[in-house]
Amino acid sequence: MEVGRKTGDDGSSDYLSILSGTSQNIVGIVIAAIATLGANVIMGRVLGPSGFGVVTLVTQAAFVASFATRAGMDMAVLRNVAVEVGVSRWDNIRTPVARAAVIAVGISTLVGFVSFVAAAAVRNLFSIHDELGRWAVEFAALGLPFLALANVWLSATRGLKIMRYTLYFFWAGQPLGWVVLMVIGFRWSETTWMGAATYSLSWAIASAAAYWAWKRESHTWPVTPMARGALGRLVRFAGPRAPAALFSQLLFWTDLFVLTRFASESEIGVYSAALRGGQMIVLFITSVSLMFSPFVADLHNRGEIRRLDGLFKTLTRWTVAATIPVLLLLAIEPGSALKVFGPDFAGGQTALLILLAGQVVNIATGSVGFILIMVGRTGWDLVVYAGSLIMNLGIAFWLCPRYGMEGAAIANAATFATSTWARLMLVRHFVGIQPYDRNYLKLIVPTLVAAVVMFAVHRVTAGSWAVDLVATGSLGALAYGLTYLWLGLTEAERRGIAGLRARLAAR
Template sequence: MRDSITKLVSISFLGGLIGRGLRYGFNVVIARGLGFEALGVFAFGMVVMKGGGVFARLGLDSAAQKFIPIFRTDGDPAKVSGTVLICLVAPLLAGTAVASALYLGYDVIEALVGTTFHPTTPLFILGIPLIAVMMVGVNATYGLKQTKYSVYIRDFGQSIAALVLMAIAAFIFTDLDLLILGYLASIVFGILLAVFLLLREGALRFDISPDFEYKKIFAFSLPLTLAASIQYLVSWTDILVLGVFVPSDAVGVYQAAYQTSVLLVIVLQSANSIFPSIAADLHEAGQTEQLNRVYSAVTRWVTYLTVLGLAFVLVYTGELLSIFGPTVPQAQTALVILAIGQTVNAVVGPTGFLLVMTGYERLQLVNNVVAAVLNLILNLVLIQSYGIIGAAVATATSLSVLNTLRLVEVWYLLELQPYSWKYYKGGIAIAVTFPVLLLSQLLPIPGLLRVFVGGFATLVVFTIITWQLGFDDVDKVLVEKIS
């Protein structure tokens, strides 16, 4: 079967857009139904759960994307099935161990940190093995070079189930404990979907004896465990430190700004869903020129759409945050700072995955350590003086440093870089589109409706201008067939 990169990324983009919208809705539901304090508690608990889950994944999310396509290309279903089993069972066992250790040491951790966690925190600890298995299961479907399955599992199945259950808990029962349990139940549903789809596609089979490539898989994945955990801290140190030094309602306000800024990396996340498997295949085959073309084309379009999204956030900052209810002026400032940091994160393209899939996974650990240490220091210093604005500055700075490191390393080690003068077409399209975005603010319609109308009009104008400017050979790589 042959699929174009465009088709794969388009499915992932549209599904990811819907999924991100649903997950964004979680935060709106909590803020509207239970208040910003509950949102702050939920945000802190999610950081604990996902942080433990990242460690429990043992780097197998990346290993699945690397080895499943290689074993399938080699025509070895026993190794494919063995790899899938490793990817499902190992995170469950590791996650259970991590959750048990955190639960047993709960009082000691509170004493060391010098604070008392919210009573709901143990529920999030319970979810550590669940989130680990689901996320590795999703990444195992990426190894099939099909993005639709991840859309079915996480963006539709788990996210819809979570939103419905959380809305019932928030608006009908007004119970935060029940809301958290509803979210955990949705993760179990996501795991069942992942297992079902892997079985249906023959990646997981019980009619043959699985071949477990333990040494090869764990030699690749285990070094990534620490790197992934540290990278996670780069993204979420702000919430952890805020949870210690500021009230929960302030954490909730910051969470609203942060989750809004994360919408800017939807395009990058969509590209990341398929790029690692393609990069692994092309690198393994020695097709460096084709790899560079794919890397360049993906990065170019991620840059175009993310910069356009940044312009939209800058123009409609207040209106976007009003979705959560009344907020403070500092939230708008934090959103602007975070949006700039996320844009830097996006415009370097899938550079981190490129390093991992070309044999430089240990370098990722070094990068993440540097960024994590910087992020922790900045958050500890700035949050105590400037609150949520300090957290935003610390996070944006750390993201910028991390991605600059990756970009320089790819250029130096692989002699690849995605930029050229041909970016002028996107620059022209954005420059012409921006006045349309500004004028949309003058529409005599309610605020949120104006946001949607302005955003839609801006995207339409950008698409028309881009189409009229035409596509060059590098752009056309997005429609080439990849076997």
């Protein structure tokens, strides 16, 4: 059994653990991005824009619904495990995780059954034609219990500050599994229901792997009954988190659901691709936030606020720095990026640019949402998300009839910017930390150099969208990386790299 590194007395072990987890997650994000892109390309080319839109709707509806059906138990066990490990109470861990898994799978199974029975009503809600979406909703609903179990057990392993299982089974395993299963399934039936069925099956496999990982790490710890009131505290923490988690995911997709009431199936498919493209840049911050969460719970529980503030600043700057090349590529090459899904998707480039504007604010504010949750402010988290959802719905219903997918994108971007800024203010008020310092200025020159290189390469290679996209992205990223290593590193980071090189050389 291997437990992640415990928070050190001098804070250096925090950075080592986070650096290790970051390097693992970078690999996972690349695999996830490629696999997700592969799944989308396969669907787009096999099913066309209309079929692509249907599978995107039903699978994302299942994914979003799972944030509510697991009843907040994933974040509850993550926080509970991190806190108990931080004070070495090993006997208080396994039973709460088991209870949380039972609650999550029970609620998810009930919701999945209702969705299966009411599939016709769901298709009508999303304006999916019965012939095009036959059995797609039903198969997507079958995945809900497995989504819940996989996330609860993986959250428990992250509470141990072990990130590799999330890398193996969440970031890499499930998307790759979906691609493989889809390729096999489409050889038998090129239908939307096959896309949904293979999605659910990929989560069933991921949940089995997640259970194995948790048992592997925890099987030697004693199993004791929960202390009096412990289950109640777990439920009280998770209670506001369940609707808040649902709202947080709906913010990514509510404008798409509203657009289905006013746009053609083809336009819905194009906007789905634009949403996918815009969300590519949040994969890194999501992964970092998952890694950062147990440190927040542990350090806050032990009153180490200054150390938490330092970690918050460093992690947010790393997140911004790592995202800049992808953001620049999508901003300079929106049409080429969307053509990856097929030639019919290039019309979504204006919507993609609008979506990117909202995600810039999301990335620049760092892991504020996870911090608010891990310090126990789940009620305020719910308030922010509820208000944001209302805002998103209002703007989307106002603008979608007038401007179509561009109106939906405006609703998405405005809501994300407002929501993340509100949580940043709450974190500063309740915890007394914020993510900014003068070291962000070191990112300016690498960003400008990368932008100039990308624009220059784009002008030279504009004839072929594929060559243009690859050349612009690779050469721009290379220029950014070299300039960042030269001018973007802080003195502490240079010392850390030098120390790491010395240790590696001594082996």
